[in-house]
Each structure stands twice: as structure tokens, then as C-alpha cells.
Amino acid sequence: MARKKKFNPIILTDRKMTGIAEDSMSVCRTDDGIVCFVDGAVPGDVVDVLITNKKKGSFFGQVHRIIQPSKVRIQAPCTHFGVCGGCKWQHFDYQGQLREKENKVIQTMRRIGKTEPKEYIPILGCEQQYFYRNKLEFTFSNKKWLTAEEMSPEGDVLREPGLGFHRPGAFDKIVDIRHCLLQPDPSNDIRNSIRDFAIRQNWPFFNVRSREGFLRNLLIKTSTTGETMVLLSFHYKDEDAIRVLMDHIITQFPDITTLLYVINPKANDIFLDLPIETYYGPGYIVEMLGNVRYKLGPKSFFQTNTRQAIRLYDRALEFADLKPDDLVYDLYTGLGSIALYTSSHCKKIVGVENVPPAIEDARENASLNGIQNVEFVVGNVEDVVNEDFIARYGVPDVIITDPPRAGMHANAIHTLLRLECPKIVYISCNPATLARDVELLSVKYNLDKLQAVDMFPQTNHIEAVSLLTLK
Numbered sequence: 241m242a243r244k245k246k247f248n249p250i251i252l253t254d255r256k257m258t259g260i261a262e263d264s265m266s267v268c269r270t271d272d273g274i275v276c277f278v279d280g281a282v283p284g285d286v287v288d289v290l291i292t293n294k295k296k297g298s299f300f301g302q303v304h305r306i307i308q309p310s311k312v313r314i315q316a317p318c319t320h321f322g323v324c325g326g327c328k329w330q331h332f333d334y335q336g337q338l339r340e341k342e343n344k345v346i347q348t349m350r351r352i353g354k355t356e357p358k359e360y361i362p363i364l365g366c367e368q369q370y371f372y373r374n375k376l377e378f379t380f381s382n383k384k385w386l387t388a389e390e391m392s393p394e395g396d397v398l399r400e401p402g403l404g405f406h407r408p409g410a411f412d413k414i415v416d417i418r419h420c421l422l423q424p425d426p427s428n429d430i431r432n433s434i435r436d437f438a439i440r441q442n443w444p445f446f447n448v449r450s451r452e453g454f455l456r457n458l459l460i461k462t463s464t465t466g467e468t469m470v471l472l473s474f475h476y477k478d479e480d481a482i483r484v485l486m487d488h489i490i491t492q493f494p495d496i497t498t499l500l501y502v503i504n505p506k507a508n509d510i511f512l513d514l515p516i517e518t519y520y521g522p523g524y525i526v527e528m529l530g531n532v533r534y535k536l537g538p539k540s541f542f543q544t545n546t547r548q549a550i551r552l553y554d555r556a557l558e559f560a561d562l563k564p565d566d567l568v569y570d571l572y573t574g575l576g577s578i579a580l581y582t583s584s585h586c587k588k589i590v591g592v593e594n595v596p597p598a599i600e601d602a603r604e605n606a607s608l609n610g611i612q613n614v615e616f617v618v619g620n621v622e623d624v625v626n627e628d629f630i631a632r633y634g635v636p637d638v639i640i641t642d643p644p645r646a647g648m649h650a651n652a653i654h655t656l657l658r659l660e661c662p663k664i665v666y667i668s669c670n671p672a673t674l675a676r677d678v679e680l681l682s683v684k685y686n687l688d689k690l691q692a693v694d695m696f697p698q699t700n701h702i703e704a705v706s707l708l709t710l711k
């Protein structure tokens with residue numbers, strides 16, 4: 241087999257970053273016009289670039305030396321910045337991030353959707369630029385990732401266990417996190433206390449390569465109602481150790497409202513198919529969106545930025561301009577968060593989702609709130625929204641659709657075109673598939689309104705909400 245040719249690093253001097261690419265890297269060109277993707281830069285920076293790789297005709301590298309910092313470059317506040325995989329835009333000032341995100345939505349709609357909205361509404365930024373997440377998942381590792389400063393030149397460092405996030409692109413490398421700026425208190429204290437206590441007890445942290453060790457994962461969910469859920473995942477059942485750890489957590493953090501654990505003997509970290517043990521509390525937390533209460537279990541999918549989700553849903557409601565007699569379909573409803581939030585504004589709403597436990601949550605949350613004008617249907621939108629479905633529920637006045645990153649299935653788009661519902665509110669976490677679907681719908685629909693919404697500050701992720709009206 242032919243050996244892969246080793247790339248000899250080169251330094252490219254005095255390059256101005258002209259834009260930003262999909263994966264948060266900045267972009268510049270060589271004098272010959274070759275595109276270079278640069279880690280650690282922001283648009284407008286002039287830097288020397290250390291090029292370490294070439295793939296498909298493009299160079300890849302990182303900042304070697306900053307010559308002239310961009311006006312939008314700021315000091316990243318997190319001590320883990322650059323090492324941990326999250327929050328890659330902390331060195332990019334927030335207004336600059338918003339401009340970049342907004343531009344991406346507009347340009348993508350032009351390029352792929354070949355459409356200009358009748359009205360473009362300026363991006364909805366996030367009021368909280370840090371500590372906005374209600375859920376974080378951490379991984380235990382018997383050998384934490386060592387930063388350059390932690391490595392001794394002799395290579396005789398002690399390999400300590402760690403609890404934190406994966407290094408970007410590395411399944412077996414965990415960055416030990418001491419202070420994360422993503423989730424509100426008491427998230428950092430809980431994680432640090434669990435790690436330090438486990439080290440003192442000498443319990444083995446998981447070794448993902450040999451698949452040995454006791455402690456595997458930690459999930460923390462917080463809510464704007466002040467409730468906290470902690471879920472520990474263990475590789476095997478050691479009843480005494482579990483009891484000691486759980487009691488330690490409750491004693492140290494009496495405000496935790498529910499404490500759970502799961503035994504995960506599998507090769508992967510996914511616990512969705514495993515039974516959860518409730519050690520303390522009811523086994524769920526309660527979150528509120530407006531006046532609606534949502535009961536969230538450890539397996540429930542929920543928008544991770546609660547406050548901004550309310551603003552997103554409010555914008556969707558404004559676009560939908562619902563009337564008391566309206567019939568609404570909420571496609572890709574998840575646990576019915578939009579359907580339940582919207583239910584008081586219309587006559588009836590039907591939610592469709594293909595994950596059965598999410599629909600169980602949706603039904604339970606409907607009855608928890610005494611909401612009777614919603615119905616939930618399990619199945620793929622492209623399959624279940626058919627002639628029988630339409631005969632049963634009727635042609636909707638408004639469709640709200642919030643598909644996953646892949647966008648809507650072609651058959652679902654055909655159904656929408658056949659249905660000829662007067663208004664479609666399309667929420668999307670991927671501007672490219674939104675633009676593709678808007679183009680497909682353009683045979684019968686105008687794009688009236690489009691707005692980018694920032695759900696995840698310090699990252700390149702962007703959500704958009706749009707209104708399509710029947711021609």
C-alpha cells in the first residue's frame with residue numbers, strides 16, 4: 241500500500257483573513273490564489289500562518305504570529321480557549337459574530353435558494369452571551385489531555401485523570417475542565433467536586449481504549465426555574481461506591497433537585513437505550529417557556545438555550561399571526577415545545593415527530609398543562625402526513641416546520657406543495673438546507689420574511705426563522 245506523503249510545514253507570511261469558513265476557521269489565500277483555512281484567526285487579522293496540511297487543493301494551518309490584530313479580535317475570557325473543542329469564537333467580538341452569522345444566512349439564501357426575502361429582519365442576538373446552556377455532558381478519562389504547558393520537556397509528566405470535554409476530533413482525548421462559561425451555577429462546582437472526590441477515593445476513571453474503569457459520564461441539566469438534574473454514568477455496578485458518591489453529591493449540593501445514575505457496560509457513551517435509576521428526587525426537572533411547564537427527563541430533547549428559545553418561538557408566533565380558529569401543523573415537534581407554547585393562540589395544533597419517547601413527553605406535558613387542543617402523531621413527516629392524515633385533521637391554516645440539519649425530506653416538500661396551506665413558518669438550524677427547501681417551495685410560495693437568530697453565542701452555529709406565503 242502506498243504510504244501517505246508527509247507534509248512539510250511551511251510558513252506563509254503577512255496574510256489578511258478575508259472571511260470565515262464552515263468550521264470556524266478563517267480564510268485567506270496564497271499569492272498563487274490557493275485557499276488557506278486558518279485556525280485561531282478572526283476576519284481582518286493580518287497574520288503569519290503555519291501551514292501544516294494540504295487537502296483537496298486547499299491549505300490548512302494555524303496562526304503562527306499575529307502581525308496586525310483585527311478590530312473584531314478580543315481577548316477570549318475562558319482559560320480553556322483553544323484547547324477545548326467548544327466556544328471557538330470567544331476571540332471574536334459579539335457584534336462581529338452576529339454580522340458574520342447574519343451574512344451567512346443572507347448569502348446562503350441568495351446562492352442556494354436563489355431568493356431574496358421581501359423583508360429581511362436584522363439578526364436576533366442573544367442577551368446572554370455566556371452561561372446560556374441548560375445542559376452539558378462531560379466525560380471521565382483516566383488520562384486527561386495535557387496542554388503544552390503541562391508537558392515537561394523530559395516527557396515524565398504524571399498522567400492524571402480528568403473530567404471534561406473531548407478535544408476537537410479526538411474520541412479518546414479529554415480536556416479536563418475547571419471552569420466552563422457555558423452553563424450557569426452550580427454546574428462548575430458540581431463537576432469539580434465530583435472529579436476531586438472521585439480522585440481522592442481512588443476510583444478508576446474510564447479508559448476508552450481498553451474499556452476499563454468505573455466512572456464514564458456526567459450529565460448536568462439546569463432550568464430557569466432553579467432546578468438541577470445530575471446523572472452519572474458508570475461502567476459497572478459497584479453499589480457501595482455509587483452510594484458513597486451519590487451521598488457526597490447530595491450533601492455538598494442540597495439544591496440539586498434530582499440525582500440519577502445509569503450503568504453503561506456498552507462500548508459507546510449513549511445511554512438513551514438504558515434504564516435510568518433515580519437515587520434522589522422525582523427523576524425529572526421542570527422548565528418553563530412562557531406559561532407552559534415542561535417536565536424534562538434525562539433522555540428528553542429540549543432546546544439548550546431556554547431564554548433564546550422563547551424569543552425564537554415568539555418570533556415564529558409573530559410570523560404565523562395565528563387566529564383563534566386556525567388549525568396548525570407543528571412538524572418535527574420534538575417533545576412538543578412549539579406546539580404547547582402555541583396552543584393558546586389557535587383552535588387546534590397537531591404535532592408530528594419520529595421519536596416515540598419524545599411524543600410520550602409531549603403528551604405528558606400537554607396533560608400536565610391541561611392543554612386539550614393538541615394532538616401528537618409518531619412517525620416520519622414524509623410518511624405520516626399523507627392523504628389519510630389530511631382527511632383526518634384537515635388542511636391547516638399554518639404549518640410550523642422545524643426539521644433537523646438535513647432539512648425536509650423531498651416527499652415532505654411535495655406534500656406541502658400539494659397541501660397549499662396559506663402560511664409556512666420554517667425554522668432551521670442549517671441555512672443551506674433552509675435555502676434548498678425554500679427554493680423547492682418557491683413554485684408556490686414567496687419568501688416574505690427571513691431572520692437569523694443566534695441561539696449559540698461563541699460558536700458558528702446559526703438558526704433562522706422564515707415566513708413563506710402561498711402565491
Ligand SMILES: C[S@@+](CC[C@H](N)C(=O)[O-])C[C@H]1O[C@@H](n2cnc3c(N)ncnc32)[C@H](O)[C@@H]1O
Nearest residue numbers: 572573574577593594595619620621642643644
Ligand atoms: C430541530 S429538532 C426540533 C424540535 C422542536 N421543534 C423544538 O423546537 O424543540 C428536529 C426534530 O425532528 C425530529 N425528526 C427528525 N427527522 C424526522 C422525520 N423524518 N420525521 C419526524 N420527525 C423527525 C427529531 O427527532 C427532532 O426532535
